[in-house]
Amino acid sequence: MSTIVSLPDQSTATLPKRSYLNAEHGLLSWLLTGDHKRIAMLYLVSITFFFFLGGFFAGMIRLELLTPVGDLMAADTYNKMFTMHGIVMVFLFLVPSVPATLGNFLIPIMIGAKDLAFPKINLLSWYLYMIGGTFVLASLVLGGVDTGWTFTTPLSTHYLNTHVITTATAIFIAGFSSIFTGLNFIVTIHRMRAPGMTWFRLPLFVWSNYAASIMMVLGTPVLAIAITLVALERTIGIGVFDPAKGGDPLLFQHLFWFYSHPAVYIMILPGFGVISEVISTFSRKRVFGYTAVAFSSVAIALFGFFVWAHHMFIMGVSNYSALVFSLLTMLVAVPSAIKIFNWSFTLQKGSITFETPMLYAFGFIGLFTIGGLTGVFLGSLGMDIHLTETYFIVAHFHFVMVGGMLMAFLSGVHFWWPKMTGRMYPESISKLAAVTTFIGFILTFFPQFVVGYLGMPRRYHAYPAEFQVLNVLSTAGATVLGVGYLLPLLYLGWSLKYGAIAGNNPWQATGLEWQIQSPPLTENFLETPVVEWEAYDYEWLAKKQQAELSHV
Amino acid sequence: MSYISPVLWQFLTKWLTYFAIWPQEASTVAPMADALYLFLWGMTVVGMILVGALVFVFSVRYRAQKHPEAVQIEGSTLLEATWTIIPLGIFLFVFVWGAWLYFRIYNPPANAMQIYIVGKQWMWKAEHPGGQHEINALHVPTGRPVQLTMISQDVFHSYSIPAFRVKREVIPGRFTTVWFNATTPGTYHLFCTQYCGTLHSGMIGEVTVLSPDDYQRWTEQSTSGMSLAQNGERLFNSLGCNSCHNGTAAARGPVLAGVYGSKIQMDDGTTQIATDGWLRDTILNPSQHVPAGYKPIMPTYQGQVSEEGLIDLVEYIKNLKSNYRNQQTLVTTQSNNAAPTTPDMVKP
Ligand code: HEM
Ligand SMILES: [Cu+2]
Numbered sequence: 001m002s003t004i005v006s007l008p009d010q011s012t013a014t015l016p017k018r019s020y021l022n023a024e025h026g027l028l029s030w031l032l033t034g035d036h037k038r039i040a041m042l043y044l045v046s047i048t049f050f051f052f053l054g055g056f057f058a059g060m061i062r063l064e065l066l067t068p069v070g071d072l073m074a075a076d077t078y079n080k081m082f083t084m085h086g087i088v089m090v091f092l093f094l095v096p097s098v099p100a101t102l103g104n105f106l107i108p109i110m111i112g113a114k115d116l117a118f119p120k121i122n123l124l125s126w127y128l129y130m131i132g133g134t135f136v137l138a139s140l141v142l143g144g145v146d147t148g149w150t151f152t153t154p155l156s157t158h159y160l161n162t163h164v165i166t167t168a169t170a171i172f173i174a175g176f177s178s179i180f181t182g183l184n185f186i187v188t189i190h191r192m193r194a195p196g197m198t199w200f201r202l203p204l205f206v207w208s209n210y211a212a213s214i215m216m217v218l219g220t221p222v223l224a225i226a227i228t229l230v231a232l233e234r235t236i237g238i239g240v241f242d243p244a245k246g247g248d249p250l251l252f253q254h255l256f257w258f259y260s261h262p263a264v265y266i267m268i269l270p271g272f273g274v275i276s277e278v279i280s281t282f283s284r285k286r287v288f289g290y291t292a293v294a295f296s297s298v299a300i301a302l303f304g305f306f307v308w309a310h311h312m313f314i315m316g317v318s319n320y321s322a323l324v325f326s327l328l329t330m331l332v333a334v335p336s337a338i339k340i341f342n343w344s345f346t347l348q349k350g351s352i353t354f355e356t357p358m359l360y361a362f363g364f365i366g367l368f369t370i371g372g373l374t375g376v377f378l379g380s381l382g383m384d385i386h387l388t389e390t391y392f393i394v395a396h397f398h399f400v401m402v403g404g405m406l407m408a409f410l411s412g413v414h415f416w417w418p419k420m421t422g423r424m425y426p427e428s429i430s431k432l433a434a435v436t437t438f439i440g441f442i443l444t445f446f447p448q449f450v451v452g453y454l455g456m457p458r459r460y461h462a463y464p465a466e467f468q469v470l471n472v473l474s475t476a477g478a479t480v481l482g483v484g485y486l487l488p489l490l491y492l493g494w495s496l497k498y499g500a501i502a503g504n505n506p507w508q509a510t511g512l513e514w515q516i517q518s519p520p521l522t523e524n525f526l527e528t529p530v531v532e533w534e535a536y537d538y539e540w541l542a543k544k545q546q547a548e549l550s551h552v
Numbered sequence: 553m554s555y556i557s558p559v560l561w562q563f564l565t566k567w568l569t570y571f572a573i574w575p576q577e578a579s580t581v582a583p584m585a586d587a588l589y590l591f592l593w594g595m596t597v598v599g600m601i602l603v604g605a606l607v608f609v610f611s612v613r614y615r616a617q618k619h620p621e622a623v624q625i626e627g628s629t630l631l632e633a634t635w636t637i638i639p640l641g642i643f644l645f646v647f648v649w650g651a652w653l654y655f656r657i658y659n660p661p662a663n664a665m666q667i668y669i670v671g672k673q674w675m676w677k678a679e680h681p682g683g684q685h686e687i688n689a690l691h692v693p694t695g696r697p698v699q700l701t702m703i704s705q706d707v708f709h710s711y712s713i714p715a716f717r718v719k720r721e722v723i724p725g726r727f728t729t730v731w732f733n734a735t736t737p738g739t740y741h742l743f744c745t746q747y748c749g750t751l752h753s754g755m756i757g758e759v760t761v762l763s764p765d766d767y768q769r770w771t772e773q774s775t776s777g778m779s780l781a782q783n784g785e786r787l788f789n790s791l792g793c794n795s796c797h798n799g800t801a802a803a804r805g806p807v808l809a810g811v812y813g814s815k816i817q818m819d820d821g822t823t824q825i826a827t828d829g830w831l832r833d834t835i836l837n838p839s840q841h842v843p844a845g846y847k848p849i850m851p852t853y854q855g856q857v858s859e860e861g862l863i864d865l866v867e868y869i870k871n872l873k874s875n876y877r878n879q880q881t882l883v884t885t886q887s888n889n890a891a892p893t894t895p896d897m898v899k900p
Binding site for chain 1: 585654
């Protein structure tokens with residue numbers, strides 16, 4: 001048992017002379033880079049842009065719903081708003097968020113590699129993502145699309161004259177970006193681990209991104225097929241979804257949810273990884289039940305493929321298939337519950353500090369627990385009949401995705417910001433932002449559970465007057481939430497220039513990424529590290545620091 | 553709880569409804585759904601308190617100032633097992649409860665009264681067997697199971713009556729059904745909950761629950777004079793169906809009387825059951841439903857009959873208990889018989 005000691009600041013308050021940031025100069029050096037860290041930064045900037053674009057649409061939606069009559073914009077405009085909001089948030093923000101930014105930056109470093117297995121494909125992934133994003137923007141500029149992000153046929157194939165194909169193309173292309181990212185991660189994690197970095201020494205962040213990658217590679221092609229069929233049905237009328245031609249309109253639902261259900265795990269699993277790292281670091285403890293947490297990620301990834309039809313309980317699937325899918329849904333809920341307890345018990349007998357990433361992680365635990373448990377409502381067949389397609393759904397997935405995933409993302413961004421930029425963010429305002437986000441979040445989305453149970457359907461441009469009070473609360477909350485999201489944008493930007501120099505390991509964490517300089521060199525490690533300690537081995541870290549101290 | 557203490561339940565729901573955080577309960581399944589809902593919130597609150605307390609207590613007790621040295625713990629199989637098995641048990645319990653409710657909501661009783669619903673962008677048409685037609689409205693009596701047989705003319709819609717806690721997707725090309733038994737007279741929201749294009753939020757209406765007497769009065773006042781079956785009969789004759797299905801020995805098509813709900817031997821050796829959806833599909837895709845002993849000569853009526861027309865035809869065929877009426881109407885296509893009372897549903 002040994003105490004962690006604070007080291008004298010070796011970085012002597014200047015950034016290292018050489019780092020991946022200044023290795024080369026000029027815009028082209030960024031646009032043609034093969035460095036996973038630079039590509040991660042490209043992603044970070046792009047997904048931030050799309051996040052705030054999606055946030056703008058969210059604001060417009062909430063503003064419209066301030067009053068029961070649809071007075072702010074026309075019904076079509078409103079429909080385009082929530083479609084764009086959903087498409088941008090899901091495909092251009094949530095799916096790539098943690099893997100493409102933090103994952104890209106960290107996975108090679110965490111396993112002791114110099115880069116991903118296929119640096120050029122990694123760059124190609126970013127270009128595909130940007131081309132996809134451009135198509136979304138194009139469809140927006142050309143007049144928008146109003147299918148909803150779920151592209152329900154035959155609405156999307158036969159009844160809309162908006163830019164469905166442009167948007168479908170966007171999603172098709174962006175999909176390949178995530179397939180390539182997934183492949184790259186899988187190969188890298190299998191083949192490029194440093195000597196001594198065994199599977200069970202991998203940080204949980206790597207495990208969870210590995211699990212998510214499996215889902216990306218297996219699931220996304222099905223989305224691509226579904227989307228292609230929509231385009232073919234629209235253009236040449238092949239009729240796979242059209243009952244008049246002997247097609248099955250439910251087929252689209254099956255294909256779409258076969259991807260989109262696993263997709264929610266693609267979004268949330270990497271977040272789980274972030275939370276494991278953060279909680280472990282700030283309680284200075286190995287994650288409680290490391291193996292269980294690692295395996296539950298993989299379990300979620302595999303079982304996640306067997307529950308898609310729980311989006312179709314009221315669509316006339318047979319009662320018995322509903323039964324099977326409900327049961328499987330309940331089973332998938334268990335690994336998530338396990339993780340919540342594992343994280344809580346990681347705190348036990350720890351030595352806990354409450355830096356901003358930790359506050360976000362606590363926020364994650366609170367919101368994700370509510371989001372997860374309300375998922376059990378929806379997995380329960382009879383209850384789902386009343387709740388589905390109402391604001392209860394909107395509340396549930398925002399709790400999981402926005403409350404859970406976004407909290408995890410912000411937690412991770414704060415946690416690794418010093419590593420990525422070499423500078424600290426200002427501590428007190430970032431704490432304020434974390435708390436503001438949490439409060440704003442509850443205020444925005446909790447009323448939606450209630451209004452959903454009252455029966456208010458989602459995707460409604462106007463609604464009966466009796467639902468107004470709850471909607472006003474929700475809009476007020478959204479304002480607070482918006483402030484909570486804008487703050488980090490401002491102070492993180494500020495810190496790029498004025499933030500205190502971070503040093504190599506400001507959090508005294510054990511991961512390999514913290515043992516190299518911040519920001520790292522282009523080649524990450526000057527010589528391949530040999531890993532001789534378990535993940536989250538704080539005793540090893542203390543010994544190492546003691547040794548370094550005696551050298552000084 | 554509505555079983556344990558109806559009085560307490562009423563008190564609770566009145567209070568919750570008063571604070572506008574609870575929808576009215578107006579069907580027999582509503583209290584059942586509400587009971588499950590309360591249980592689920594109970595589970596959520598307990599879960600939250602448990603996790604919140606763990607995080608809070610550990611954070612206070614083991615904060616760095618007070619507990620500078622972390623004690624490394626690998627994990628504990630016993631604890632892992634506990635928090636796997638307990639949630640699993642609760643979730644399985646919820647699964648069983650929810651499944652029971654689902655079968656209750658989606659399996660209609662055999663004696664349910666039939667109403668047909670056609671959804672289209674952006675209105676709900678209701679067709680009562682007695683010839684009452686309504687748009688964005690539905691009148692039903694209390695104390696009687698009502699089954700809705702629904703189909704969409706264009707895109708997916710979804711028929712939702714929050715006060716009854718029931719909802720069912722309305723799909724092009726196939727019939728879906730839902731049933732309820734209304735308990736409390738009043739008017740309730742009817743929503744389309746599946747996004748269906750521009751005026752999705754305008755595809756709403758009112759469900760009016762009437763006492764049996766009021767309902768009787770409403771039925772008499774608002775009938776169009778022709779029952780669905782009678783409309784169907786007219787269509788049957790005007791589309792020329794009767795030229796083959798005329799019930800004579802020499803007819804080129806099978807006798808349709810009594811066909812509904814029966815098992816039919818097909819040309820390809822399979823058997824098929826004549827349900828509502830089957831009848832509809834036979835009219836649209838006859839080549840896929842050739843009964844043994846007949847030639848595939850029936851033309852498709854795809855594009856010639858509206859969904860309402862198909863409902864009329866199906867309703868007509870369902871009501872053909874014998875061949876008598878059809879033969880009779882070969883001569884008089886216009887029938888002035890009184891509308892038949894709602895037929896008893898025969899479950900296939
Ligand atoms: C201030 C924050 C936000 C507010 C106020 C907000 C509000 C809303 C509302 C009101 C809807 C429902 C639209 C409807 O069904 O009528 C919605 C849908 C949705 N939101 Fe958000 N949202 C916010 C943030 C986010 C974020 C950060 C994400 C993802 C990262 C997200 C993802 C989605 C998705 C996927 C949908 C479904 C869209 C659809 O129905 O097609 N939202 N949001
Ligand atoms: Cu609709």
